Amino acid sequence: MKVFTPRKLKNKDSIFAFGTMSTVYWDFALLMEKQAILEFDSELKPIRSFFVFPSIIFFCASFEAFLNEGLSRELLYDRKDKEELENIKDGKGEFKDLIKRIKTSAQILDRNSIGKIDENVLQEFKALSELRNAIIHYNPHFGGIFQWSSKLISTFERSKVNAVEGDWTETFRRKEILIWSKETIKNIFKVFLLFQRMKENEFFGE
Numbered sequence: 274m275k276v277f278t279p280r281k282l283k284n285k286d287s288i289f290a291f292g293t294m295s296t297v298y299w300d301f302a303l304l305m306e307k308q309a310i311l312e313f314d315s316e317l318k319p320i321r322s323f324f325v326f327p328s329i330i331f332f333c334a335s336f337e338a339f340l341n342e343g344l345s346r347e348l349l350y351d352r353k354d355k356e357e358l359e360n361i362k363d364g365k366g367e368f369k370d371l372i373k374r375i376k377t378s379a380q381i382l383d384r385n386s387i388g389k390i391d392e393n394v395l396q397e398f399k400a401l402s403e404l405r406n407a408i409i410h411y412n413p414h415f416g417g418i419f420q421w422s423s424k425l426i427s428t429f430e431r432s433k434v435n436a437v438e439g440d441w442t443e444t445f446r447r448k449e450i451l452i453w454s455k456e457t458i459k460n461i462f463k464v465f466l467l468f469q470r471m472k473e474n475e476f477f478g479e
Contacts (some may be wrong), residue, residue, distance in 0.1 A: 302331035
């Protein structure tokens with residue numbers, strides 16, 4: 274990857290560590306989650322909230338940033354597989370496949386030399402990632418509002434949310450989706466925090 278350094282920073286020491294953006298994204302996701310819960314628990318008791326989608330986006334962004342921070346740190350060392358590490362980080366070649374990218378990252382980042390993740394944890398995260406992608410790249414199917422992208426099948430089934438009349442955005446802005454998305458992200462985070470021998474409460478800050 275090509276990089277540059279602003280002239281003002283040319284002679285500064287450059288120290289990299291975990292938490293550059295992963296914790297920032299996590300904290301913002303929590304802030305959006307809090308706003309959603311306040312709305313759900315208000316006197317009006319709406320069945321959906323505007324704040325669910327930004328929560329999902331930033332929960333996912335937090336974990337992806339954490340992976341990239343870990344892989345970037347590995348690139349600081351004298352490793353023979355630097356090109357592969359860059360491809361994993363950038364999701365290139367065979368690592369365009371999300372599950373392949375995460376499994377390979379686990380093997381690299383696990384200080385305990387286990388490097389394995391429960392398949393259900395992986396599939397839950399993949400289902401949540403498909404929802405995040407659908408949110409960011411919103412593309413309605415004008416054949417009818419009840420025609421949802423087939424990529425959301427696993428999201429719908431794994432989250433166990435009840436469908437409401439309307440396009441998919443109506444269903445996936447509900448409280449149960451918010452709860453499921455946070456649990457899903459925390460479960461995969463816990464695996465990688467264990468790999469890195471980091472304390473959960475220090476990262477989650479809850």
